[in-house]
Amino acid sequence: MLFEARQAFTLTHPGGEDAALAFVRDAGVSLSRVRFLRDLRADAAGVRGELVVPVPLLGEVDLPFFSTLHPTGDGAELQPQPVTGERAWVEVAGQARVSAAGEMAFDFQFRAHLRLPEAEGWGGAAFEKMVRSAAERTLERLAGELPQGIAAALPEAAR
Numbered sequence: 001m002l003f004e005a006r007q008a009f010t011l012t013h014p015g016g017e018d019a020a021l022a023f024v025r026d027a028g029v030s031l032s033r034v035r036f037l038r039d040l041r042a043d044a045a046g047v048r049g050e051l052v053v054p055v056p057l058l059g060e061v062d063l064p065f066f067s068t069l070h071p072t073g074d075g076a077e078l079q080p081q082p083v084t085g086e087r088a089w090v091e092v093a094g095q096a097r098v099s100a101a102g103e104m105a106f107d108f109q110f111r112a113h114l115r116l117p118e119a120e121g122w123g124g125a126a127f128e129k130m131v132r133s134a135a136e137r138t139l140e141r142l143a144g145e146l147p148q149g150i151a152a153a154l155p156e157a158a159r
Contacts, residue, residue: 065083090112106146
């Protein structure tokens with residue numbers, strides 16, 4: 001089962017272009033205050049952690065992710081990598097573009113993978129449909145919280 005969400009938004013770094021570039025290229029800093037990310041680790045290999053998703057009927061689901069971080073001429077890109085050996089995981093992709101004025105245009109894409117037991121009969125199909133609907137709404141709601149979490153990681157002057 002796949003669920004997808006996307007969030008695009010713009011924030012301004014108070015330190016201008018150079019500070020904004022450093023901010024978007026350091027995922028350990030820029031994502032540090034996003035409340036639905038747990039065990040966030042960023043190094044030269046990339047960014048990894050868990051996206052914590054409360055799913056009605058299933059409880060809290062931890063979706064591990066791993067993305068490589070690539071600086072670009074005007075920002076950075078997150079490229080999702082497969083996570084093996086998990087029943088549920090998420091691809092986290094994103095782009096951040098920085099303007100000369102320090103405006104940071106973010107565009108994140110989430111694609112959650114969840115394996116459920118095979119649905120049997122109409123009851124199983126109905127359960128699967130309820131889980132899908134609830135999970136999609138929850139993932140979209142979490143993606144909507146990204147601007148607030150990333151803004152919270154900016155220096156005080158920006159808030």
